[in-house]
Structure formats: structure tokens, C-alpha cells
Amino acid sequence: MEKNTLFDKIWDAHVIKSVPAGPDVFFIDKHFIHEVTSPVAFLNLELRGIGVKYPNRTIATPDHNVPTVDQDQTIKDKLSRMQVEKLRENCAKYGIELHDLGSAHHGIVHVIGPELGVTQPGMTIVCGDSHTSTHGAFGAIAFGIGTSEVEMVLATQCIMQSKAKKMRISVEGTLGKGVTSKDIILYIISKISAAGATGYFVEYAGSAIQSLSMEARMTICNMSIEMGARGGLIAPDETTFAYLKGKQYAPKGADWDKAVAHWKTLKTDDGAIFDKELVFEAADIEPMITYGTNPGMGIKVTGNIPSTQGMEGSNKTSYLKSLDYMGFVPGEAVKGKLVDYVFVGSCTNGRIEDIRAVAQFVKGHQKADNITAWIVPGSREVEKMAHEEGLVKILEDAGFELRQPGCSACLAMNDDKIPSGKYAVSTSNRNFEGRQGPGARTMLASPLTVAAVAITGRITDPREVF
């Protein structure tokens, strides 16, 4: 019998037709939309005179540009308001489920999908956002698309793409103290570079991955795109099923049993062939931080910024340009450097487990005077739990400012911007130039490292503080 990977099984089951010498016509089970990448798609549908084919397969929420204060009031920024109003208008017109600002399940699209149980094993999921790969944590094929493809999905529930190559990344063993799933993914990206998985769909496997919670798995799959991968996924298991059971959109009763029986078949066959295989040891991974302007530029917190030895031409020029932007020089240590802002949030680390981790570590401490500390829950549900569990009180006592759910300072489309030249240690996913505001200097790290930085005011190894 043919040996297949998990990716093959799900992909092949969704191909309606393979165009000769062309892409596959690929069926999409669930489509998430938000206010920034959908308006032009809807506009084009109108110009073509066609509608939305299966409105019940699309779910919407405004997250990218929304303010994280006063969400019960009219959005002050005119252009943001227009996009959110356009989303409301389009959802009402075509009968698309909308989780609007202030509603019980409003939040970042990649946080609410799993929370609602919309995201399930074996599905194909797309969204006009590259971090759609987050949903791969459930054993789904999930990836980001452009607005032309958003339009295709609305119009036909299909896109046309060629199947990606397959890579398996295994992480074996037990993680050390103070090392989180964020450190795993930053470590992997630092090893293979920000383009190391371009053209591939990645399956994460191995005992260290299997031991992770769903929240932690989502953090890993979320950042697949940061090494260029089309997406990343993890085979579903008992952890997955336990997370989904009882969720609003999860199957119920006999349907649940039937679904679980099917989900249990969703794994890579022994002997299946990958185009590329990488294995890492969990014991080699330490708390990580980025020092440059792409997520591949990461080192352990206690490490030194690489020297330019062996670099030449545009490679060296690009590297020095990046360090110049960050205000760093080759060879120096990052530990001990002063920081201005910390940001806990985003689709990478804005879930309840992340907020619990930060609260547990800062309990009884005070943030350093030089730090402005923002904590932005990924959803209303996360915010509600954080209140109920007393985490908000702990964080506010420590000097953190709690804001309302949204993408916030991860991409700074709203007012949550890091000022030019300032350093932010952030739980988000991208350290690109200007990502958190024009001139902002971003260093990516885990929620634990961010908590340690908040307390000391400097780049700090979390293992030395708590």
C-alpha cells in the first residue's frame, strides 16, 4: 500500500481536479476573513456580478486595524472605521457569520477559530493572512492567501495552487526549564533561515512536539511562514481531541465519536517519504531572542550577535543594514541591553496559556521604571478568562497595561505603535523594520523572556530571574 504523509492525505482529499501542467483546483472547508484583506475581494465580486457561493463556510472578525481601547465606541480613525464598516456591510449582505467588536467571541481570527471549535483536524482552511498556518496545530492544512484568492474562495470555495513539497521537522526529547514552544520555533528558524522552508509544507513531529499543549502547538505552527513555509501542521492526538471536545462548533454525540475515529487516521504512515527531513534535540534549545530584522536572525538570550566572518557581497551589506537599523554591532552580546517596551499578545502568543505564564512569573514583582508594558489578549474569551482567573489583577499590580483584543502592536495598524528608535521585546512573530511602528526596533521572544525583561528592564535570561 502507498505510504502517505498527513499532508498528502488531507491535500489529496480536497483536490477536485488537477489541471494538466498546472495547479490543483483545491476545495476549501473553512475560510476566515478580516477587515483589511477582504474589501477589494468583495468589490471585485460586485464588479463581476457574482455572489458568495457558500456563505456558511466563511467566518469574519475585525482584528487587524481595530483600536484596543474604547471598543464600545465608534472607531476614531476614519480609514479603520471604513474598513470595519465595510466588513459589517459585506457580512450582512451575503449572510456571513461575523464576530464583531465587543461580541463574546471577538478577537484575532487565529485565536477565535480554535476557541470556537471551527478549526478541526483534516480540514482545509485559508485566510487572507499569512499566520493562518496557526490552525495547522489541529492537523489541518491551513495557509495564508492573497486577496485575489480570497475573492476565489468567496466566489467558488476553491483556489488554484500547486501542491507544496513536504518537509518533516522533528524535535526529540524534553525541553529544559524556562524553554517554551516559542523558543523551539525561534530556534528552528534561526537554524534554517527565514527562507529555509520556502516551497515546503512542514509537519512538526517528535516527542517534544507531542508533549505540547494545543496553545503551544499553535505558537509553533503560527510561525511556519517565518521560515518561508506555505504552512505547518501537527498530527492530531488525544491533546487535540480533549481541546476540541465541547467547543461550540465541534461535533456532538454520535457525530463526535465518528469524527474522532476519522481524526485518528490523520497521521503520516510509517515509511512515508518527505522531500526533506530535519531533526533537532530539545535539550539543545535555550531561551531565544532575535537581534535583527527577520525572524531567522535569532540567538539564545545569552548568546552573541554573529560576526560578519564568511559573509560577502549583498549578503553582508543586507546583514549590516539590518544591524544598523537595530543599533547593534556584530559580535556583541544582547543580554543586559536596555529595553523600552514589552508587548504580550498577537496570534503567536496572545492565548490564555501565554497570559497565565506571564502572570505567574511577574506575580509579586514590579515592572522596571524604563519599561512600558502592554498586554493584549488574543480574544474576548481570553480576556474574560484572564479576569476570572485573577491574572489581570496580578498584571496590573505589576504595572502592565491591559488592552482590549486585537492584533495591536504586532503590526501597529492601530495606535499601538512603538516609537522610532525604541526597543520592544515582543511575543509577536515579526521583527521586520517598522513592523511595530516606523523606526521601532523589535526583538522577538517567548512570554517568559518578555516577563523577565519587563521586571529587569533589560534583555534577560528568564532562568536567572524567577
Add this chain to the structure above:
Amino acid sequence: MAYDKFTVLQSTAVPLPTENVDTDQIIPARFLKATEREGFGDNLFRDWRYDVEGNPKKDFVLNDRTYSGKILVAGKNFGSGSSREHAVWALYDYGFRCVVSSFFADIFKNNCLNIGVLPVTISPEFADLLFTAIAADPNSAVEVNLPQQTITLLATGASESFDINEYKKDNMQHGFDDIDYLINMAAEIDGFEASR
């Protein structure tokens, strides 16, 4: 939507050898707040092109009148990061019809093909050859021939072939898009959906 047909393009080229240019650089997130597709070219490479007061930065290639053209020759791993199609809209709106690099990010490349900006993947050696030629003579003309799948530096005749799948090639040459194709598959899609 149906877009411009692409067959043979002869033009001077703009060089941008910087590596790992992400879509946040091509169009920063704060300029994504539009509900239509027009006008993004003004903010193409905004923070590399203008200082905080909005004055053009002299050292950036788009502000150097020596270089112009409909072809952008870019460094390795161009278009990484965010899936924002606005990045391609901005390149198109500014006047680029073709982007050449030794390595493209996946989503960016798909987005290019979907709106009719031709992404041409060349070898690192040919990229070096182009950068060198354009630096020596900014008026160097480059021909991108889609039917033949070749890219040629006209002054010397140095040439390389590039890959594109037949389906996308046909779309580009005729200005078709995927929805034109998918709409004709409505019955098959309905059958598939009903079986889910």
C-alpha cells in the same frame, strides 16, 4: 479581475539587491487601510523612500533618476512575510510589470501571478550579471519574453530561461484569471461540496 496581457516586455530595470525584502517594506501595514485597489504606488517602499517628514531619501534607488523601468531586479528572498496582496498592487501601481529575483517567497509569487505581474526566477549568477550590467549602464535594456520563457540582457545577448507552469503562462498571455476558470467548474464544485 482580468488584467493586462503579458507577452514580451523590453525595458530598463531598477536594481534592488537587498536580500530578504519583506512585504512590510514593500508596503507598510499602516497604508493598508483602503477598500479599493488604487493608489498604493505612492507608498511603495514608503519607509525606505521617504524620511519621517516625507522628504525623499536620496540614497534609495526609486529616488535616483538614473534608474527607471518596468522591471524590478530584486535580491534573494523577495516578498517574504505578510500575505498582503497590496504589496503587488503597489508595485503594479508604481509601474512595475515584472519582478526578477533568484528567490521569491511563495505567497508573494502567487499574488504576482494572480494580478498579472510576472515573477521571473533566475539563477544567482544571472542575478549578479544583471546587477553588474545595470550598475555599469543604467540604460541597459532587458527583455522578458514570456512565450519563449527567456530573460535577456539586450546589450550583450546574455540570456537565461525561466520556469512557469503552462496554465499560468496561458493566463498571463491572455489576461485571464483563476476565477474565469473556476466559474466554469461550478457543477463539479457543487458535487464535491455536497459530498462533504
